[in-house]
Amino acid sequence: MILLANSLTTPAIGTLFWSALIFVLFFLILTKFAWKPILNAVKSRDEMIKGSLESAAKAREEMLKLQSDNEAIMRKAREEREGILKEAREVRDKLIFEAKGKAAEEAEKLVEKARAAIESEKRKALSEIHEQVATLSVEIASKLLGEKLKQTGEQEKLIDNYLKEINFNKN
Amino acid sequence: MKTRIVIGFFFFLILAGTTISAFGQGVEEKAEGKEKFKASTYVLEHIADSHEWHILTKKNGESVVIYLPVIVFSKESGLNIFSSKRLAHGQKYKGFRLEEESDLKGKIVLINEEGQVDEENLPLDFSMTKTVIGMLSAAIIGLILFLFLARSYKKTGISHPKGIQSFLEPIILFVRDDIAIPNLGLHKYEKYMPYLLTAFFFILINNLMGLIPFPPPFGANVTGNIAITFVLAFCTFLITQFSGNKLYWKHIFAPPGVPFWLLPVMIPVELIGIISKPFALMIRLFANITAGHIILLSLICLIFIFDSLALAPVSVFFVIFMDCLELLVAFLQAYIFTLLSALFISLAIQEHH
Numbered sequence: 459m460i461l462l463a464n465s466l467t468t469p470a471i472g473t474l475f476w477s478a479l480i481f482v483l484f485f486l487i488l489t490k491f492a493w494k495p496i497l498n499a500v501k502s503r504d505e506m507i508k509g510s511l512e513s514a515a516k517a518r519e520e521m522l523k524l525q526s527d528n529e530a531i532m533r534k535a536r537e538e539r540e541g542i543l544k545e546a547r548e549v550r551d552k553l554i555f556e557a558k559g560k561a562a563e564e565a566e567k568l569v570e571k572a573r574a575a576i577e578s579e580k581r582k583a584l585s586e587i588h589e590q591v592a593t594l595s596v597e598i599a600s601k602l603l604g605e606k607l608k609q610t611g612e613q614e615k616l617i618d619n620y621l622k623e624i625n626f627n628k629n
Numbered sequence: 630m631k632t633r634i635v636i637g638f639f640f641f642l643i644l645a646g647t648t649i650s651a652f653g654q655g656v657e658e659k660a661e662g663k664e665k666f667k668a669s670t671y672v673l674e675h676i677a678d679s680h681e682w683h684i685l686t687k688k689n690g691e692s693v694v695i696y697l698p699v700i701v702f703s704k705e706s707g708l709n710i711f712s713s714k715r716l717a718h719g720q721k722y723k724g725f726r727l728e729e730e731s732d733l734k735g736k737i738v739l740i741n742e743e744g745q746v747d748e749e750n751l752p753l754d755f756s757m758t759k760t761v762i763g764m765l766s767a768a769i770i771g772l773i774l775f776l777f778l779a780r781s782y783k784k785t786g787i788s789h790p791k792g793i794q795s796f797l798e799p800i801i802l803f804v805r806d807d808i809a810i811p812n813l814g815l816h817k818y819e820k821y822m823p824y825l826l827t828a829f830f831f832i833l834i835n836n837l838m839g840l841i842p843f844p845p846p847f848g849a850n851v852t853g854n855i856a857i858t859f860v861l862a863f864c865t866f867l868i869t870q871f872s873g874n875k876l877y878w879k880h881i882f883a884p885p886g887v888p889f890w891l892l893p894v895m896i897p898v899e900l901i902g903i904i905s906k907p908f909a910l911m912i913r914l915f916a917n918i919t920a921g922h923i924i925l926l927s928l929i930c931l932i933f934i935f936d937s938l939a940l941a942p943v944s945v946f947f948v949i950f951m952d953c954l955e956l957l958v959a960f961l962q963a964y965i966f967t968l969l970s971a972l973f974i975s976l977a978i979q980e981h982h
Contacts, residue, residue, distance in 0.1 A: 465735065466677060466919070469856035472700070472754045473678060476761040477857040481864065484768045484831060489823040492775035496801065497822055499782040 595620065668930035672923055677735060678854060679759045680713040680727060682845045695845055697762060701725060701737055703752035713756070725752065763849025764857060767834045775830070804829050804967060812971040813978070821974055824868060828861060829967040836918060836959030840952060852962070853918035855911070862911035865970040870903070873977040906973050910966055917962050921955045 602616070674683075682695035696714040703709070706723060715722035716737070719729055726740050737754050739747040757765075778797055785791055790798045804826055809818040832852055841847035851857055879885070881899040883892075928947045932940050 466673075467855055467915075469859050470678060470754065470758075472756055473758065473760055473854060473856035474860060475755055476757070477764055477854075477860040478863075480761075480764055480768050481827075481831060481857075481860055484771060485824065485827040485864075487772060488775055488827055492772075492779040493823040493826055495779045496775070496782050497805075497819075499786070500798065500802065500805075 666930070666933040666936070668927060668934055671930060672926045675926055676850050676853060676919055676922055679735065680716065680737070680756055682759050682762070684843075684845065697759065698757045699725075699737065700755040700757065701752045702755060703739055704750065705739075759849050760851055760854045760857065763838065763846050763851045764835060766846035767831070767838050767851065770838070771830055771834050800829075801826060808964070808968050808971050812968070812975040814975070817978060821868070821872075821971065824864070825967050825971055828864070828970060829963050832861070832914065832966055833959060833963035836963060837956075839918065839922065840955050840959060850919065850922050852914055853922055855915050858911045858915040861914070861966065862907040865910060865973060866903075866907035868970075869907075869973045869977045872974055874980075876980065877977045906969075910969055914962055914966055917958060921951075921958055925951050925955065 599620070680697055680699060682697060684693045684695065686692045694717075696712045696717070699709075699711055699713045699716065701709050703725075709723055709725070711722060713727070716725065716727040719726065721740055724739055725737050726746075728734055728736050728738050728746070733746065733748075737752060737756070739750055739752055741747045774793075774797070778793055781792065781794055785794070805818070805822060808829075809822055809825055812818075813821055835851040835857075838847050839849060839851055839853065881903070882896060884895055884899070887895050925948055928944050928951060931944045932938070
């Protein structure tokens, strides 16, 4: 038994030869045709996963950035809109105010003109009336004089009446 | 589901094989009459290498064996290749004989003209023994498995692992992420990955095949053979020495901080250290696997030692228990061998801190 055990712990040359041959061939064949393609495939997959995770994180970041950018742009646009509206309102108010003022002025001017025209027309009319009245009265007077001057006494009364009337009209 | 079937099949093989070999042995014992059963002979015959593959012994004492090719080289007749059937039962063939007694038991010897064993002129035995056949089968199974795996990677490309990939890829990744990268570093590990993977799977497949006792080529004690563990450890040794950088050799021949008068002591100590590391690898694997086989066979032998069938359930129960343990050991020893190989290489390639 001890002898057998002894042979157990003594490597046999044949087994050494065959195991070295088999192991080295096993190693060479597997290295060339199995380990390299397998490890490369696993590695490229790992890299792809890593790369896609990274790009996903980047995309998320960019999206957040875009979102905040969008918000800023929106806020700015809203502010601008409000500003434009306010300005427009101011311009409108100003325009209206100015237009109102101008219109009033014009109207006043027109009224003034009209008044002046009326005044001058009135005067014209009055003077025309005066003339008419004078001629008419002269005619009337001449007619009346023709009849009444025949009766004495009546003459003086008539003249007084006329004079009174004229004075009144002149006023 | 598939995995469960595979595991189930594995245990079935273990059980079936155990029963069959036990049956064979039991018959042999009966055939020889009430001669006392020698457990040590039975166990050691299994552990040791052999030129034939014993399957079972019939009731009439005849053995069913697979005769393996014998390849011997002697100075006189050169290279001789013949079946071991020619040497069965102590026959002489071409002057060769398979010793069955004496301290040369199990070895092929030359017989001189006087009919004596020529002890000074032993032939070189390159036979395809049981161990070699077992190892060759494991290598072929490994090649088929991994070449198939590599092909499936070409097919699936970079998509998720499918089929056999999902079973083997975690193991490959385990070797890469838990053995190679932590020890060798992220920049240097790739160079050593093929060796580490080869060593890991070679040991693992051989360990597992050794656990399945039947039919041949399963059940050979391959990783429990010192020659094979020697070759494996020697490969690690060579890779370590050839990867060794300046710092590594400086630490051996001019250890920093050691006074010069201590160098005659230190250098031999360091050189012994170089040898002892792979030596430990060799002994660890050999001893663990051999011990496992011895325990399993001894438990079966209990039935014949006590010569009682009533003991069989107890024995079988313990054998199943030990098989589970040995399954763990099969993985563990492959892991430890690979881990320590990576560690020894890393010690040789490490840079200044």
